[in-house]
Amino acid sequence: MGFEDPSLTLSIAGARPIVIKRVDAIPVALPLSQPMKMAHLTITTADNLLVRIESEDGVVGWGEAASAPSLTGETQAGMVATVRDWMAPALIGQDARLRAALMRRLSRAVYAATGSKSAIELALTDLVARTLCVPMALLLGGLFRDSVEPMWLLGGGSADKTVEEARRKKDEGYTFFKLKAGIRPVEEEAACAVAVRRAVGDAMKICADANSGFTAASARRYIAQSTDASLLFLEQALPASELDALTALARESAIPLCSDQSVHSIADIAVHADRGVRGVALKLLKFGGIEPTLKAAALCEARGINMVIAAKIAESSIASAAMAHVACAVPLIDWGVSLTHVYLAEDVVKTKLVMRDGRVALPDGPGFGLTVDEAAVERCRVRALS
Ligand SMILES: [Mg+2]
Known part of the structure; x- marks a missing residue:
């Protein structure tokens, strides 16, 4: 062509x-x-x-x-x-x-x-x-900070296991948890959220993400039964197409609602803001890169919409570091930053992004700041598609 x-x-x-x-x-x-x-x-x-x-x-x-x-x-x-x-x-x-x-x-x-x-x-x-x-963030309009406090994704298993994992991750320095929801019976998941809150204390920021897994009725039950967990927000409670049900839920929910799978563009953010959603998840791969994501962040700021700055499960230290640069170039990140290289057994950089005292600092090097291990890339290459 x-x-x-x-x-x-x-x-x-x-x-x-x-x-x-x-x-x-x-x-x-x-x-x-x-x-x-x-x-x-x-x-x-x-x-x-x-x-x-x-x-x-x-x-x-x-x-x-x-x-x-x-x-x-x-x-x-x-x-x-x-x-x-x-x-x-x-x-x-x-x-x-x-x-x-x-x-x-x-x-x-x-x-x-x-x-x-x-x-x-x-x-x-x-x-x-x-x-x-120069560091990548300097090409993105400049820095508001030079480190982020990443969240840890919890759950999917039993309440006991989830509480045990929460305690362990708190000890490692995490200050923000996202509970996976919409998988097990609602009553169990709400009780699990409350148990995690009791185990980790009031200072921990905790949110939940149902990944479209609730119905309007089960979302209402989860919100009512998880009151004592003091969740910061509930993400993607309903399937993306159920906008009217989302509007009704946002009107009455005691927990602010966040949209992820249903928001792919600046136009989507405006639609969701008009319908009472209080935050959106910004992922580079949904918006098509850094520039549109930063434009989305500017709209969020103008509309008073909170942002979750997130890599996808799971991207290596390449995309996670790039996401960290974006997060450092965005004015407000109160709803958290999700870096996902930590869930991988194998990465493709020589030295991974690391967390110290609950924070991940932007690495020192130019660009996204890390050195790619081309031998590791070759080990992980999918030859059938290359
Ligand atoms: Mg999500």
């Missing part, structure tokens, strides 16, 4: 172009430390797309997005083909400093495909930041 746009050019005195030499779409399968159980879905392996973009100067930028067909409609094989056959030809020979214009070109060439676009935009941004030797 061909692209009819002329080559984009940029002349800045004293600044060399960052010419894209090659773009690789690399499918990887990353094993989770233990299966992640959610409503309607159990994940044992993260089937992700890595994007590697190399400049003519030999600098390499990396991007990543999980394949999440139930969230974005993209399969791993489809993402490989989208990047290899449609996006790479539009990028090779172009100047990566024009990444905003290049992303607009990709948006015209391919509808939706938000995970593929996000992986590309992360790699372009990483490439530019590494070439300029």
Whole structure:
């Protein structure tokens, strides 16, 4: 196929172009430390797309997005083909400093495909930041902070196990828990939320995420029976299509509601704000990359909507570090930050993002700040799709 746009050019005195030499779409399968159980879905392996973009100067930028067909409609094989056959030809020979214009070109060439676009935009941004030797966050409008307090995802199992895990993670320094809900009987899950609250004390921030697993009636029972858990918010109680039921629930719920699977665009945020939802989950792979996610964050701020800044279950330290940079460039992150590399048994960087005293600091290096272990990438590569 061909692209009819002329080559984009940029002349800045004293600044060399960052010419894209090659773009690789690399499918990887990353094993989770233990299966992640959610409503309607159990994940044992993260089937992700890595994007590697190399400049003519030999600098390499990396991007990543999980394949999440139930969230974005993209399969791993489809993402490989989208990047290899449609996006790479539009990028090779172009100047990566024009990444905003290049992303607009990709948006015209391919509808939706938000995970593929996000992986590309992360790699372009990483490439530019590494070439300029600056942290990625400095290209995103600047820093509000240089570390985040990540949340830990709890639950899916029995109340006893969940309470035991909560105690252990509190001891490790976590200050924010998200309870998975919509999986077991409502009464058990509400009792579990209350038991976790009693075990970890009043200072802990706790929210719950039903991943569309409740009905309007079961959501009402969960909200009523979990009162003593003092949940900060309840995420995606109902299926995405049930907007009228969501409006009614938001009107009467004692717990603020948050939307995730039903919010994929700035227009969706406005719709949900109008219907009484008090927060939304921002994920790079839903919005199609950093720039649209930051625009979404600006709208949230203007509308007084809270944000959960989240990687997808589970993305490696590449996407998780990029998410941390985004979280440091967003003014308000009161509803938490979810970094998901911690659920993986194998990562693809030489030194992982680490938490100290409950906080994950932005790593010191340029770009997203970590060094990719290309041998680990090869070990995890899905050869059947490459
Ligand atoms: Mg969610």
